[in-house]
Amino acid sequence: MKNIKRIFIAIFLIGVLSMSTILCACNTDDTPPCDLVLTQFYLKDQNPYMSNYFDDETKLNLAEKITSVEELKSFCQDKQLKVFDETDTTLKSDRVSNKLKEYDETFFKSHAIVLIFRFNETSDFYTYDSTDIKDGVMTIKLVTANGNATTNIRTHIRIFEISKKAAKKINQIQVEERIGELDQRVGIKIYQDFINIKASAPSSIINSTEELDLFKNFDTYESNSIKTIENFIATLEKYDDDYFQNKSLILIFQGYTSARFYKVKSFDIKDANLNIILSTPELNGYEIPWPILVCAYIFEIDKNQSADINNIIVEKIEE
Numbered sequence: 001m002k003n004i005k006r007i008f009i010a011i012f013l014i015g016v017l018s019m020s021t022i023l024c025a026c027n028t029d030d031t032p033p034c035d036l037v038l039t040q041f042y043l044k045d046q047n048p049y050m051s052n053y054f055d056d057e058t059k060l061n062l063a064e065k066i067t068s069v070e071e072l073k074s075f076c077q078d079k080q081l082k083v084f085d086e087t088d089t090t091l092k093s094d095r096v097s098n099k100l101k102e103y104d105e106t107f108f109k110s111h112a113i114v115l116i117f118r119f120n121e122t123s124d125f126y127t128y129d130s131t132d133i134k135d136g137v138m139t140i141k142l143v144t145a146n147g148n149a150t151t152n153i154r155t156h157i158r159i160f161e162i163s164k165k166a167a168k169k170i171n172q173i174q175v176e177e178r179i180g181e182l183d184q185r186v187g188i189k190i191y192q193d194f195i196n197i198k199a200s201a202p203s204s205i206i207n208s209t210e211e212l213d214l215f216k217n218f219d220t221y222e223s224n225s226i227k228t229i230e231n232f233i234a235t236l237e238k239y240d241d242d243y244f245q246n247k248s249l250i251l252i253f254q255g256y257t258s259a260r261f262y263k264v265k266s267f268d269i270k271d272a273n274l275n276i277i278l279s280t281p282e283l284n285g286y287e288i289p290w291p292i293l294v295c296a297y298i299f300e301i302d303k304n305q306s307a308d309i310n311n312i313i314v315e316k317i318e319e
Contacts, residue, residue, distance in 0.1 A: 034114060034131045034140075034160040040096050041261075042155045062117035063140070063173035067164070068108050072100065075115070096157050112167035114160040116140060116175060125190075126156060126177055127263065136171035143180045146264035147190040147297065186267050187300030195232050195296045196223050197253055205306050206249040209241055215251065232296065248306035250299040252276065252314060262316060267299065272310040282318045 062079070066072045076083045083097045092098075103113060118126075125145035132139055140160070162170075182188070198221065202214040214220060216233045239249060256262065265279040276297075 034138075034162040034166070036128050036158060037161050038095065038099050038157075038159040039128070040157045042157070061119060061175070062115065063175055064115045064117075065112060065138075065167060065170055065173060066103075066115065067112040067167055069103065069105055072103060072113075076100070096159070099159055108164075110164050112162050112164055114138065114140070114162060114170075114173060116156075116158040116160070116173075118156040118158075118175070125261065125263065128158065129178075131160070133166060133169050136169060138170045138173045139176060140173065141176045141178070143178055144183045145261070146180055146182045146267075147188045182264065182267060186264075187298075188264055188267075189235070189298040189300075191232055191235055191296040191298065193228055193232065193294070193296075194224060195228065195253060195294050196221060196255075198222050204251050204312060205309060206239075206251065207303060207306060208244050209239070212236060212239055212244075212249065235298070244303075246303055248301055248303045250274070250301065250306070250309075250312070252297040252299070252312070253294055254278065254297065254314065254316070255294045262295065264297065265317070265319075269305055269308055272308055274309045274312045276312065276314045278314065278316045279319050280316075 064075055066075060073084055075081075081097075082088045083100050125147060126142035127145040129141040129143040131141065140158075198219075201220050202211065206212050206215070216236060218226075218229055221229050254262070262278040262280045265277040266275070268275045278297075
């Protein structure tokens with residue numbers, strides 16, 4: 001009888017231990033390592049709260065973990081950011097400054113933030129890809145956004161929110177930038193300005209310098225300033241006879257009503273149709289600091305691909 005009781009007790013204890021293990025596993029911090037809450041692009045020399053600190057090229061890229069209000073204020077003071085300067089009225093409309101001032105002691109009780117400042121001079125658009133934390137290193141991966149700007153050089157600033165538990169695991173932060181798969185397959189440039197073409201504009205599929213010359217003609221455009229047209233035509237000058245030996249160009253003009261960047265999500269040729277999907281994040285804060293009326297998307301593809309295209313279909317989505 002005693003043996004039977006011992007067996008039951010052993011089974012009971014095993015069950016309790018098993019349940020405890022399951023509950024512990026369920027109570028682990030299974031939230032994502034970080035949440036991207038703000039992305040901001042600035043034009044070159046138009047960072048309203050930056051100072052001469054960033055004139056030194058060795059300081060241009062920053063990645064910082066902040067776990068308290070004191071650390072945040074110290075960071076801003078050290079980098080000479082005027083975020084907490086209440087006397088500076090120029091910061092009232094600055095999204096990054098306003099967001100940083102929202103973080104208080106209540107927030108930092110259970111959370112921390114990671115700031116990524118990319119001030120390197122580049123026309124590449126990068127979007128957030130993924131994050132992982134391993135062996136004390138937080139790696140934030142950025143990928144080219146399927147379309148490099150042909151106009152102004154800009155800086156990128158991102159704010160991530162992470163749990164306090166995840167923050168304690170981080171001893172180092174690194175940022176990896178890579179070329180996306182689509183960018184490796186298709187040359188993509190995006191010209192952002194009020195480039196408006198007439199309804200009678202020539203075909204978007206260009207296979208020679210003679211066909212391209214039609215887009216270098218002022219009569220192709222309407223409601224544009226001379227300077228705007230000249231700047232856009234200048235971006236087409238590099239495409240010469242040598243380029244068109246094996247390559248084609250496709251020009252797509254898309255109008256927008258909001259200041260959000262639409263990247264090229266996909267570029268697919270199937271059944272004589274060129275299907276292009278342009279996407280923008282649903283995140284309200286994912287904006288650039290000037291309104292876009294029209295974007296000119298310039299695609300560089302192999303000439304044998306363009307021969308199969310009879311129709312171009314463009315779809316715009318939020319995701």
